[in-house]
Amino acid sequence: MKKKVQFLGQLAVLIAIYLVGNKVVLLTGLPVPGNVVGVVLLYALLNLGLIRLEHVQEAADFLLRHLVFFFIPVAVDLMNWGGVFYRYGLALALAIAVSTVLTFLGTGYLAQWLQKGEKTCPN
């Protein structure tokens, strides 16, 4: 029982931060998503010590473990978009494949170059 109340309390904290994130976007007109502002906000609050891990971590870990569930209803929107893949499939495949390869190589090379000389600590 106490666990459940604690979990709901943590969930309420996450919901509140998410709502504040959306409010910030609404008030400032920033062209970024409210959930991005929410992540930055929670990270800042944790670092400032205003929120501690034990105030959010069970709820956060639970939701993140099942994050994929929430993606499924979003992907059902594809029902309306079959034609796009039929008509532009090749161009889309090219855009996704080329940009993904370049992202892997760009990030990998640059990070490896910056890591040179630094000793990677053993796990």
Place this chain on the structure above:
Amino acid sequence: MPQLMILFTILLTVGAYLLSKALYLRYRHPLLNIVLLGAGIIIATLLALKIPYQTYLPGRQIMTSLLGPATVGLAVPLYRHRSLLRRYAPAIVAGVGLGSLASMFVAGLIALVAGLPREVVLSVLPKSVTIPFAVEIARIHGGSPGLASAFVVATGTLGSVFGGTLLTWAGIKDPVARGLAMGTGAHGQGTAMAFMEGERQGSMAGLAMTLAGITTASIAPLMVRLLLRH
């Protein structure tokens, strides 16, 4: 009876999730993607029962209401790994920054040159970041959340199937660099592969995934202006 229909669509979605998750856990093949498999089962069922998409929407709204708060929770692993974040700050900032820029610019440019409609171009821009960020970035700038989620899954599938081999072939051996590339290039799916390589790679990929989302969201407005001004 709309309430019954909402209940049905939610149960259908939970069932599709559990089924595709069980299939994934059994075969663990990167091509068996839980998101696409689950959505495919739902779409096939709706089509077979002649239930229009609009009827699915009320249930979809209820189910996705926790997606935002869940996404905010991504700050928790970020905070847990804050010492890694500090130790590898130069590689993380530069690697994730360059990767996020390259991903958006190259994908957007190819889509534009190929003459794709504006809405599709805007949906392909955030293809390397995790779905909750990608759908919001697409929506804000006039893209389609559904399309964006499909492009994200396509990117993640490609990255998790070929990404490790590509990095090895390119001589990228440093575990920090490999993790950063997998998380920046292929979000959660890449992170899952990185964890199979090792703890260090996985943690770096997880950090990169969240940071790439924040970076991409921040530079998307400039990228949209650069590529699609008018």
